[in-house]
Amino acid sequence: MTSPALLRIGVMGAHSTGKTLLMRRIERELRGRDTAVVRTGRLGRRAALVPLPKMQHHTVDSTKWVIATGIADEIAAAVRLEQGPVQVVLADRACWDALAYFRAAQEWRRQPSPRADRESLHRLASAHGHEYHLILATVLDPDLPVEHKHDYDARYRTLVDRHTHALLREENIPHVRVTSDPASQELAIEHALQLCMTQAPL
Template sequence: MNESNEVTRPVTVAVMGTHSTGKTTFLRRLEERLRRNRIEVTTVADLGYDALKAGLPILDRHTWASTTWIITRGISNELEAWLHADVVLIDRGVPDALGYYEAALEYRNRVPDPQHIKHLEDMVVGHSRHYDFVLRTVLDPEVPLGDTKPRDTDLKFRALADQRIEGVMNRLGIGHDTLTSTSHERALVDAMAYIGLRLSDPDLKIPWNDDPPPAAAAPAS
């Protein structure tokens, strides 16, 4: 493919985590700040409700098929969003769906099919490399479930999803920072600073998650 036919990827911010842990609230606040700075931004929304409307099982009933649908539809929506904004905010990046699927299997005492898991892992790893700034929410059991949209009220499954999403991201080496119920302000400042730097120099490599950059190789003797 000619380079002229390639899509220029915008700055992407993806947030993962179990339900009712502040993902949508954080992204809404970040979107407001970006718009105040006259930055073109679009948000790719959570696909759980769309999956339900399509007749697919979600939450603790997730299957390989429903998980594949959410991952592939999410990738498609994200790629479309690349065409319309300088910054794309993603409410549930693709690792989230795999974490929910593994949580659903554990909840139902089902043994995962290794081939299915490998197929999903390959898609998740392949696409996650396009995420620039990645956050994973941390469940605070003291924070109640929100009431702004239909929610699963099973607290055991909510906790399992939290654990499994963390496990997926660590197992697959998807670098990220954590977003707690008390760290939104710091994360907003970090995200705005990162986005500003990336927009000013798209090729700049920035260790946004406080990890030190790799040590330079020693010169050959």
């Protein structure tokens, strides 16, 4: 019997740029094609319940928790997957995402952490970060309004966007940029679906 292909698709980008919506749409499309899929997420909300600092207040420990918990969630999701020719884990916040948020927080506070701490976080993220078969990176559109319930710091949000794409370049990680343009989002979804469909054994 042929072993199923296990694919990991991650998304990263600044807050309120459509990451979760994008992953939900991919999940819905895959389920409609009878593909075994599990989506992870809610890391920010769960960190707040610990409680751990978030956003521009991220620390080394809070970032370590987000990276490690996200990795653990992805491993558990893979175990829970139902059998099928293709199995997909959708990571709503790839582990690289937490590192970008941390770097943005350091710049926002103008308080860089010790080099040893920065390197330890990078090792933690990179140990798992290269296992993604596809990374979708949302692009911040500052002209789009944010819901009133979100009290975001605009400068920090811009820094997260900048560090997200800088990190992807630094690590030479293949990825698909996803803008707020509906056509860009549709292309990203199609890219993910094509990846999953081509991995099915003949």
